Amino acid sequence: MNSEIAMYMAQVLNTGAFIALALWYVVPRLRNLSRSSALMALTAVHLGRTLCLQIYASQDAGMKMANAVRDQIVIGDLAGWALALMILFCLHSRLRVSIALIWLLVVETVLDFGSGTIGYILAGTIGEINGPSWLVVAVYLPMVEVAVGLTIWQLITRRGEPLFKTEGRG
Numbered sequence: 001m002n003s004e005i006a007m008y009m010a011q012v013l014n015t016g017a018f019i020a021l022a023l024w025y026v027v028p029r030l031r032n033l034s035r036s037s038a039l040m041a042l043t044a045v046h047l048g049r050t051l052c053l054q055i056y057a058s059q060d061a062g063m064k065m066a067n068a069v070r071d072q073i074v075i076g077d078l079a080g081w082a083l084a085l086m087i088l089f090c091l092h093s094r095l096r097v098s099i100a101l102i103w104l105l106v107v108e109t110v111l112d113f114g115s116g117t118i119g120y121i122l123a124g125t126i127g128e129i130n131g132p133s134w135l136v137v138a139v140y141l142p143m144v145e146v147a148v149g150l151t152i153w154q155l156i157t158r159r160g161e162p163l164f165k166t167e168g169r170g
Helices: 003-032 035-060 067-092 098-123 131-157
Strands: none
Touching: 003 035, 003 131, 035 067, 035 098, 035 131, 067 098, 098 131
8 A cells, every 4th residue: 555545545534433423422412502602612623723834844854745735735724723713703702793704614624625635636745745744634634524514514404593592581
């Protein structure tokens, strides 16, 4: 087996494992949370997207990757991180713009991960990923992808539910 096949295999196996864990453990807990709390938990997963910055160290250690591909990955992930942080602030502050921003994060993540994967493939560098970068691509990306799926599920199935519960007056 070569490193490219190993990477794809790790991504598929980890995606399957995270889907199973989500169905067994995460979905039942999300159902018990308020809509805003569930969306906060799923959005918080994106705060790990600063892991993209380690790509500079991997490149310095010999990983072959074009600077343009590296920069596209870093810019996309840092944009997603900033958007996630803004969403968490908006949800915490009970701002209605939160839902629109969450949809924006979903679209940004799908486009970012898609273009990053295409960049790796076209540059022929997916098999060159090593060290911490390997763990990010093989483990963290599938986790975020499953979180995005769960976010879409929450946005669609709970759209009629109020985002913020009003506190009763006693």
